[in-house]
Each structure stands twice: as C-alpha cells, then as structure tokens.
Amino acid sequence: MTLAAYTMRALPAQLSGLMAIALDLQWSWHHGCDQLWRQLDEEIWEATHNAWLVLNSASAERLQQLAEDPEFLTRYQQQLNRHEAFNQCPTWYSENCGNQLAGGVAWFCMEYGVSESLPLYSGGLGVLAGDFLKASSDLGVPVTAVGLLYQQGYFRQALNAEGEQLEFHPYNDPTMLPVNPLRDSNGEWARVNVPFPGRTVRLRAWKGQVGRCELLLLDSNDPRNEPGDRGITSELYSGDPEKRLQQEMVLGIGGWRLLAQLGRKPALCHINEGHSALALVERAVHWQQQNETSFEVARLATRATNLFTTHTSVAAGFDRFPAKLARLYLEPWLQEIGQPLETILTVANGGSSDLNMSGLALGMSGRFNGVSQIHKQVTQSIFQPWFGRWPAADVPAEYVTNGVHTPSWDSPEADELWTSACGQDRWRQPMTDLCPLKETTDHDLWQMRRNQRHRLVYYLRARLQSQHCEHNYGNSEEAACGLLLDTESLTLGFARRFTDYKRPDLLLTDPERLIRLLSNRDRPLQIVLAGKAHPHDNEGKDIIKRWKQFTRLPEVEGRVVFIEDYDMAVASELIQGVDVWLNCPRHPWEACGTSGMKVLVNGGLNLSQYDGWWAEAWQPELGWAIRPGATFEELSQTDKHDEADAEELYQLLENQVVPEFYLRNEQGLPANWLARIRASMNELTARYSANRMVREYVTDFYLPMVAQGAERTAAGADELVSVKETIARHWPRLRFGTMDAREEGQKLRFDLDVYLDGLSPELVAVELVAESSSFGPRLVQSMAFNGPLQEAEQTYRYYCTVPPRPLEHFTPRIRIHEPRLNLPLEDAHILWLR
Ligand SMILES: *Cc1c(COP(=O)(O)O)cnc(C)c1O
Numbered sequence: 001m002t003l004a005a006y007t008m009r010a011l012p013a014q015l016s017g018l019m020a021i022a023l024d025l026q027w028s029w030h031h032g033c034d035q036l037w038r039q040l041d042e043e044i045w046e047a048t049h050n051a052w053l054v055l056n057s058a059s060a061e062r063l064q065q066l067a068e069d070p071e072f073l074t075r076y077q078q079q080l081n082r083h084e085a086f087n088q089c090p091t092w093y094s095e096n097c098g099n100q101l102a103g104g105v106a107w108f109c110m111e112y113g114v115s116e117s118l119p120l121y122s123g124g125l126g127v128l129a130g131d132f133l134k135a136s137s138d139l140g141v142p143v144t145a146v147g148l149l150y151q152q153g154y155f156r157q158a159l160n161a162e163g164e165q166l167e168f169h170p171y172n173d174p175t176m177l178p179v180n181p182l183r184d185s186n187g188e189w190a191r192v193n194v195p196f197p198g199r200t201v202r203l204r205a206w207k208g209q210v211g212r213c214e215l216l217l218l219d220s221n222d223p224r225n226e227p228g229d230r231g232i233t234s235e236l237y238s239g240d241p242e243k244r245l246q247q248e249m250v251l252g253i254g255g256w257r258l259l260a261q262l263g264r265k266p267a268l269c270h271i272n273e274g275h276s277a278l279a280l281v282e283r284a285v286h287w288q289q290q291n292e293t294s295f296e297v298a299r300l301a302t303r304a305t306n307l308f309t310t311h312t313s314v315a316a317g318f319d320r321f322p323a324k325l326a327r328l329y330l331e332p333w334l335q336e337i338g339q340p341l342e343t344i345l346t347v348a349n350g351g352s353s354d355l356n357m358s359g360l361a362l363g364m365s366g367r368f369n370g371v372s373q374i375h376k377q378v379t380q381s382i383f384q385p386w387f388g389r390w391p392a393a394d395v396p397a398e399y400v401t402n403g404v405h406t407p408s409w410d411s412p413e414a415d416e417l418w419t420s421a422c423g424q425d426r427w428r429q430p431m432t433d434l435c436p437l438k439e440t441t442d443h444d445l446w447q448m449r450r451n452q453r454h455r456l457v458y459y460l461r462a463r464l465q466s467q468h469c470e471h472n473y474g475n476s477e478e479a480a481c482g483l484l485l486d487t488e489s490l491t492l493g494f495a496r497r498f499t500d501y502k503r504p505d506l507l508l509t510d511p512e513r514l515i516r517l518l519s520n521r522d523r524p525l526q527i528v529l530a531g532k533a534h535p536h537d538n539e540g541k542d543i544i545k546r547w548k549q550f551t552r553l554p555e556v557e558g559r560v561v562f563i564e565d566y567d568m569a570v571a572s573e574l575i576q577g578v579d580v581w582l583n584c585p586r587h588p589w590e591a592c593g594t595s596g597m598k599v600l601v602n603g604g605l606n607l608s609q610y611d612g613w614w615a616e617a618w619q620p621e622l623g624w625a626i627r628p629g630a631t632f633e634e635l636s637q638t639d640k641h642d643e644a645d646a647e648e649l650y651q652l653l654e655n656q657v658v659p660e661f662y663l664r665n666e667q668g669l670p671a672n673w674l675a676r677i678r679a680s681m682n683e684l685t686a687r688y689s690a691n692r693m694v695r696e697y698v699t700d701f702y703l704p705m706v707a708q709g710a711e712r713t714a715a716g717a718d719e720l721v722s723v724k725e726t727i728a729r730h731w732p733r734l735r736f737g738t739m740d741a742r743e744e745g746q747k748l749r750f751d752l753d754v755y756l757d758g759l760s761p762e763l764v765a766v767e768l769v770a771e772s773s774s775f776g777p778r779l780v781q782s783m784a785f786n787g788p789l790q791e792a793e794q795t796y797r798y799y800c801t802v803p804p805r806p807l808e809h810f811t812p813r814i815r816i817h818e819p820r821l822n823l824p825l826e827d828a829h830i831l832w833l834r
Contacts, residue, residue, distance in 0.1 A: 815831075
C-alpha cells in the first residue's frame with residue numbers, strides 16, 4: 001500500500017480549494033456547497049451525500065469544464081471564502097474562555113456518528129459523539145476526538161419475506177470515506193504500535209475534519225499485521241469479548257500513544273463510556289515517565305483532568321473482562337509500563353478478579369457524570385459498590401443532560417422558518433436567549449408541518465420501492481409500496497434499537513385496539529417504524545417479525561410501514577416528517593434518549609415514557625408523558641409496569657393525541673395542536689441542543705477541572721499521596737466516644753467525642769446523618785469542632801443542633817476533609833457509628 005494510493009488526484013488549479021471543503025465533514029450539516037457537489041456528480045451526490053467521494057469520482061473532463069464555468073466558479077469562491085471565514089472568526093470559546101483549554105480536549109469514544117457516509121456507529125452513543133463534535137466545532141471548543149475506523153462497522157439490515165432480519169457487512173473502503181491518512185510533522189503517515197501477546201499490532205491513523213475539530217481514527221488493517229489482527233477494527237460490537245478487549249486496547253492505548261506521538265499535550269481527557277478507560281492509564285504512564293514518579297502519584301496528578309461520562313443504566317451493562325483474558329492480553333503492555341495486572345484491577349474494582357472497564361474509568365477520573373437528571377440517580381446506585389459504606393445518595397455522580405446538534409437535524413422547512421424568525425447564525429451562538437417564534441403565524445407553522453409530512457410520505461414510498469415493495473408478499477402491491485400512506489394523516493414515528501427494554505412492541509400489547517386507531521375512517525393514524533436488532537438478540541428479532549406480520553393484516557395494511565436499515569439518514573427523514581415521536585422504554589433503563597430531541601426543532605411532538613430527558617423536559621402543554629406519576633416501587637415490578645404503561649399509551653392516543661390533531665378551527669387549523677408545537681419548539685429546542693450540552697461540559701467541568709489539574713504538579717500530587725497514606729494508616733484505629741443528645745429549645749443538640757489516633761482534626765469532617773422519613777428529607781449536618789478533650793488523648797469533641805426527629809434516626813459519621821481532593825471519589829474512607 002503506497003501513499004500514492006491515498007493521494008488526491010490533481011485538480012485544476014482554479015479548483016484546488018475544493019479539496020479542503022470536501023474533506024471537511026461540515027457538508028453533512030451545512031448545505032451551502034450542496035449545489036457544487038451536485039454539479040460535479042449528481043448521481044453520486046444524491047446516492048451517498050459524500051462530498052469526498054463526489055470529488056474523487058468526478059471525471060477530469062467534468063472538473064475541467066467546471067473550472068471554466070463562471071457561474072460555478074463564483075459559487076465555489078463564495079463557499080471557499082465562507083469556509084475560510086468560518087475557520088477564522090471568533091467563537092463562543094475564544095471570546096469567553098480565554099484559551100484556558102490550551103492543548104485542547106482529548107475526547108475518546110468507541111463509535112462516532114458524524115454522517116451516514118462515515119458509518120462508524122451503531123446507535124445513540126455514536127450519534128451523540130458526532131453531535132458533540134459538531135457542536136464543539138460551532139462553539140470553537142478545541143476538541144480532538146479519537147476513535148476507530150471500522151472496516152465494516154455495524155451491520156446493515158434488510159428483512160426477508162417472513163420478516164426475518166438479514167445482516168450484511170459491506171466493506172468500508174477507506175479511500176471512499178471522507179477521511180485522509182493522518183500525516184505527522186514530517187509528512188509521514190502516522191502509525192502507532194500496541195503490544196499484544198507475542199506480537200506487536202501496528203495501527204494506521206486517519207483524520208476526519210469535523211468543522212474546527214479533528215476526528216482521529218485508528219485501524220489495524222496494516223498488511224504487516226497477522227491476518228487475525230488486521231480484523232481487530234472490522235466490526236463494531238460483534239459480541240465477542242476477546243475482540244472487544246482488543247478493540248479497547250487499540251482505542252485506549254493506541255489512541256493515547258497517537259496523541260503523544262503527534263506532540264499533543266491535551267489539557268483534559270474526556271472519555272465517553274468506559275470502553276476507552278485504558279487511555280487514562282496510558283496517559284498516567286506517560287506522565288509518570290516524564291516526571292519520574294510512582295504510578296500512584298501519576299494517577300493522582302492526571303486524574304483531576306480526566307472526565308468519565310457513563311451512559312449505562314444497569315450494572316449488567318458494565319463492560320467486563322475475565323481476569324484470565326485481561327491477563328493474557330494486557331501482560332505485554334503491563335510489562336512495558338512496569339505494572340502488574342493487580343495495579344489495574346485494584347484501581348478498577350479494589351482487586352476483584354474481573355476487569356471492569358467502568359470501574360477502571362472511575363478509578364482514573366477526577367469527576368464522572370450521567371446523562372440526565374434521572375440517570376444521575378441511577379448512576380449513583382449502580383456505582384455505589386465502588387464507594388464502600390457511602391450511601392448511594394452521597395456517590396458523587398453529576399449529570400449533564402444530552403443534547404442534539406440542531407443544525408444537523410432541522411429540516412429545510414424548519415430552517416427557513418427559524419431563519420425568518422431568528423436569523424442565520426442562531427444555532428452557532430450560545431442558544432440561551434433564542435428568540436421565541438412570536439411573529440410566526442399558525443398558518444406558517446402548519447404549512448411547515450404539512451410540507452414536512454408530504455416530503456416524508458414521498459420518501460417512504462421511494463424507500464419502500466427500493467425495498468422492492470415485497471412483491472407477492474403483501475396483500476396488495478399498492479399497500480406494500482406505500483401508496484396508501486396519506487400526506488394529511490396523523491403520522492406517528494417509532495425508530496430505535498429493537499431490544500427488550502426499549503419495548504418496541506408496547507403498541508402491540510392489544511392489537512385490536514391498535515387496529516381501531518389505524519383504521520378509523522375519520523381520524524386515521526399511520527405509523528412508520530424502523531430499527532435493527534443486535535445480531536445476537538433473538539427477542540429483538542422476534543419483535544421485528546411480529547410487527548412485520550402485523551403490517552400485513554388486511555385491516556391495517558399500508559398504514560404501518562417498516563423501513564429497513566435504520567441509520568442517520570433514515571432517522572433524519574423520520575424526525576423531520578412525523579407529527580408524533582413515540583418512545584416507550586422501560587423505566588429507568590433509558591439513560592437519556594436523544595431521538596425525541598431531534599423532532600423538537602421541526603415541530604414534532606413527543607409522546608414518551610416519563611424517563612430519561614423527557615422526565616425533566618415534559619410539561620403538560622409540551623407533549624405527552626406516559627405515567628409521570630408512577631412511583632419507582634411500582635415501576636420495578638416489570639409485568640405490571642408494562643401492562644399499565646400500555647394502557648396509558650392507548651388512552652393518550654385515543655383520548656388526547658388523535659382528537660387534538662383532528663380538531664380544526666374555522667380556518668381548518670388544529671389550533672391546540674399548533675399551540676403545543678409552538679410551546680415545544682420555543683421551550684425545548686435550545687435546552688436539548690448539543691450546543692447547551694457542550695457549554696455545560698466546558699463551564700461546569702472542563703474549566704474547573706483544568707484549574708484543579710494545575711495544582712496537581714509532581715510535588716502537589718506527591719504531597720496528596722502522602723496525605724492519603726497518612727489517612728489510610730490511622731483510619732482503622734479511629735473510633736467514636738461518648739455521644740450525648742438533648743433538647744435545646746425547639747432543637748436537638750448533639751455532642752460527640754471522636755478518637756482520631758493522631759490524625760489531624762483538619763483532615764476529618766464529622767457529620768450527623770438522618771435518612772429521609774416522615775420527619776423530613778435526608779439531612780447531612782456537619783458537626784462543629786469544639787476542641788480536644790483535656791484528659792483523653794487524641795480525642796476531640798464535635799457538636800451540632802438539628803431540627804427534632806426521633807434520636808435513633810441520627811447516625812454520626814467521620815469522613816475525610818481535604819479540599820484538594822475530589823471526595824469521596826479520590827478517597828472513600830468513611831466511618832459510621834453503626
Ligand atoms: C438519534 C439516533 C439514535 C438514538 O436514539 P434513542 O432511541 O433516542 O437512543 C439511534 N440511532 C440513530 C440512527 C439515531 O439517529
């Protein structure tokens with residue numbers, strides 16, 4: 001494989017600037033250049049929406065023709081200027097953050113969904129990663145993302161006549177993907193090595209440009225690697241744990257080595273899910289070697305600027321490897337870095353035998369967060385085992401609710417409406433004071449909705465055609481080809497992974513009832529479905545089959561359609577056109593969910609389980625929530641939960657959604673429906689944008705973390721490690737003395753003696769805790785230091801007054817007090833009286 005194979009063909013000199021524009025994935029959300037690509041090669045552009053491929057496919061003759069076409073040249077020059085201006089203009093970050101993130105943010109994720117022409121994702125996690133990068137680019141936040149270039153990526157789906165899922169793995173030819181070999185400062189193709197058992201795995205590096213941000217991708221398909229190793233980066237989520245560990249080594253170890261080799265010195269490392277935890281270890285090791293310290297000092301020094309975002313909702317979802325597998329694969333690397341596996345296992349989970357990657361990420365990070373308010377609580381409880389006797393409520397998980405990159409998901413119609421209401425560049429600014437759609441009339445709003453729905457119906461028909469309309473299998477060809485879909489009917493969309501907890505079959509709980517909704521002559525409902533089931537998920541596949549069979553019932557045929565091969569392109573059509581987006585996951589399994597956010601900008605409405613983001617966004621006037629009042633205890637009984645949720649889903653559709661959509665005023669407008677759209681667009685679009693999300697990460701996490709990191713010099717970290725050692729030495733001998741409680745006016749006063757074994761009182765905090773009960777919410781009252789006891793060595797008295805509750809409700813505890821540490825994450829010592 002020569003470099004020449006990846007060198008761009010010669011372009012006519014007048015058009016040389018096309019290269020940079022074609023390699024900047026901005027074309028996937030900014031449509032200024034669409035016309036240029038269309039003129040270069042309309043067929044390829046329409047089929048792939050991959051500008052790089054268009055540029056590489058256009059004939060020399062065509063290029064020469066256009067190089068002499070004044071109209072084309074003008075348009076090209078305009079776009080070239082725009083591109084340059086974009087790269088140079090001040091940004092939210094440059095104007096507000098004083099370059100405090102010099103060196104940039106290293107951002108790791110197992111998958112990236114930037115565009116369907118770069119298919120390196122399977123679902124929500126990857127699409128979020130793509131949206132994060134695009135919003136970082138808009139805001140000018142210096143993020144460098146690191147990921148894997150999969151030769152096959154996630155499988156592609158079709159259904160056979162019986163509704164069974166077929167899985168295809170077409171090959172991603174890197175020369176056709178909108179990425180380029182990554183060159184180092186000598187112009188050489190950047191490569192890194194990762195030690196594997198008995199061999200070295202060589203990795204090639206690629207670069208994708210996402211506006212102002214870079215996406216660096218590694219792949220192992222180097223001809224010098226052993227055949228098996230060349231396939232490490234073939235599929236995403238193949239289900240084989242050995243391959244998974246290999247991929248995580250390539251991503252984490254290889255990824256950090258690549259940054260180091262390029263001379264990057266990131267100010268902060270943010271890992272999106274635990275898959276890339278090894279990057280944090282590799283980072284600590286590099287720091288250790290540069291500063292000649294122990295691993296422990298290096299870990300404490302670097303972790304202050306490591307952020308770990310978790311998207312997991314159940315402990316079973318943690319990424320885990322048996323110790324034997326971990327030992328086999330990690331041993332050569334561990335030898336190189338001079339650590340036994342036990343060091344890694346201790347950091348990850350206090351030495352237990354499996355290697356838990358989320359545990360490792362936690363043990364290497366300074367802060368960690370979930371992705372919605374509810375998910376923060378879920379995270380507190382599933383990570384509680386890492387915090388010894390700390391109650392879940394004190395587990396220091398934080399949250400940043402996910403958001404979507406608005407300019408990537410808005411429809412042309414919505415773009416026009418928002419532009420006339422709020423101006424051109426609204427999505428690139430901090431969307432805090434986004435103008436409400438005050439001047440927009442109901443007429444305009446409704447026209448936008450209708451046009452979007454029309455476009456969707458035509459898209460669905462074309463898609464169904466390309467799915468071959470299932471000749472001979474449906475009851476009628478008309479139905480199978482989507483000709484019975486109606487451009488004016490209420491259209492409900494449901495598209496996501498077909499997996500148990502998402503309950504894609506909730507609507508099928510009572511098929512008769514659904515049939516009544518679909519076949520209502522005056523107020524019909526139509527449904528568009530899409531989604532893949534993981535190749536190993538037979539239950540998910542069965543649900544697809546059941547839906548497929550349902551769509552063929554004579555009463556409903558043609559009114560429920562299943563679109564194959566759900567991906568970003570399909571998602572984008574559906575979320576633009578549907579009136580209502582349905583999401584009905586089993587609570588509390590949806591960490592956040594983002595697909596429902598994509599309809600907001602387009603005036604779609606949400607009908608969703610009260611879970612994830614919708615639990616914090618929902619207000620009665622904005623959309624519909626399934627069982628907002630249900631208690632957690634009720635919800636944890638799965639069977640009843642499903643039944644009651646289905647009942648409420650049907651009721652909402654029958655009594656609220658359908659009637660409101662069809663209730664028209666004297667002008668024929670659904671005034672109540674439009675009021676809801678207006679409220680949802682105004683209230684939620686900006687709040688659930690990736691723009692808001694990225695700004696939250698920067699101001700609430702990155703900037704304060706980098707400030708704390710600056711204190712963690714070799715000397716500073718070394719001192720903190722000794723503090724931790726001192727604490728650990730004394731802790732086993734700490735004990736409580738006398739506790740006295742008495743009424744004092746309307747309050748209770750507690751006096752408590754504690755023996756500190758010579759530990760300085762400065763290093764501890766004493767607190768009185770009462771769990772929530774009918775007497776009030778949870779209370780954590782810090783007790784004031786009242787000096788040493790004269791006659792008892794190393795013993796100090798603490799006191800506090802609290803509102804009254806039965807005495808046995810109060811328990812005192814001793815914890816560490818050290819403002820330079822993030823507690824209890826960086827030291828979980830705690831002692832309870834009982
Ligand atoms: C947005 C998106 C998702 C995320 O969907 P949720 O069901 O909300 O988690 C998954 N897949 C694709 C293709 C998407 O565009």
